[in-house]
Amino acid sequence: MPDIRVAIAGLGAIGRMLARTLNAGVPGLALACAASGDRAKAQHFLDAEGIACPLVPLDEFRAHADIAVECAPAAIIEDICRPMLEAGKAVMVLSCGALLPRPHLLELAKENGGRIIVPTGALLGLDAVAAAAEGEISAVRMTTRKPPAGLKGAPYLEQHGISVDGLNEAKLVFSGSARDAAAGFPANVNVAAALSLAGIGPDRTMIDIWADPAVTRNCHTIEVEADSARFSLSIENVPSENPKTGRIVALSVLAALRKLGAPLAVGT
Known part of the structure; x- marks a missing residue:
């Protein structure tokens, strides 16, 4: 199977860890692109880490990636989710509290064959x-x-x-x-x-x-x-x-991404 192409929205603590890990190599996954509110700072990070990852506008994720991981402020969740869901693609949402007042995003996923994934994050069980x-x-x-x-x-x-x-x-x-x-x-x-x-x-x-x-x-x-x-x-x-964020959140995202194309999936 081809690698699942991953876009990262936001290069804060979680986004940076995810970018480093994907760049180092994760079987079945490929870092496709990223976006950041501070493009200059993001580019400096990518260059310093030796990560060859294009920075693109959020509405261009759908042209580069199969799934977008939202690691950004909750206020821009619509800008991240809508283009991907309209294209029938997947979004992994960390700011899932922002989904509660936006049920139309779930409807958009249903209508276009897209998918919203909420990882376990900081909570077990x-x-x-x-x-x-x-x-x-x-x-x-x-x-x-x-x-x-x-x-x-x-x-x-x-x-x-x-x-x-x-x-x-x-x-x-x-x-x-x-x-x-x-x-x-x-x-x-x-x-x-x-x-x-x-x-x-x-x-x-x-x-x-x-x-x-x-x-x-x-x-x-x-x-x-x-x-x-x-x-x-x-x-x-x-x-x-x-x-505001636990270290385990980024690890939970990585575990959820691995599970997408894994031959063995453990858990409900």
Whole structure:
């Protein structure tokens, strides 16, 4: 089979790791192109790493690649997804919270034979949640604890005048639905959106978000009540160079890409 051609939208912490790995060689995958809001900085990175990858506008991805990986601000998800989906191609979405208010992107994928893929990212257990959703799930609750720096600048905090500076104890900064969390913390809790898409939806999936100066990792716990099982899962993610994102997110993207053309696929 020919290699799956991969485009990378955004060369931040995740995009850079993915570009390095694909450039080094991953069986079945090929780095086709990339895009960045800061073209000069992106080109400097590519040159310094010896990565021969063209930088192209987002709407040209469909001419170069079979799948685009979104590693960019949630605000431009439409610009990344629409051209690929109209061409019947695939998009791997990390900012999956941005999908919740944009159901038309799913319709666009259906109409044109495209595909939206949400990798596991920073949360474990989505296989179990998706399996339980084939039966009846009565409740899903998630608790997230992050170092205050990982939440700073979130729109919800700014809109409600909530400060996370100088904390000496944990502070509950949000409690509500995954839909509201995704809107208020677009760079912080895409895990909640992914959990809701795997399970009972964004309005019934509940989340508490804590700014906790005692933790150095991004910590997530999910609790699920279903007719098939009751389970609780916890993970502590080491932050990447971007404190809002765990290192495991980029590795999850790579694992999901490998699975696309692998002769053996493990997991639901």
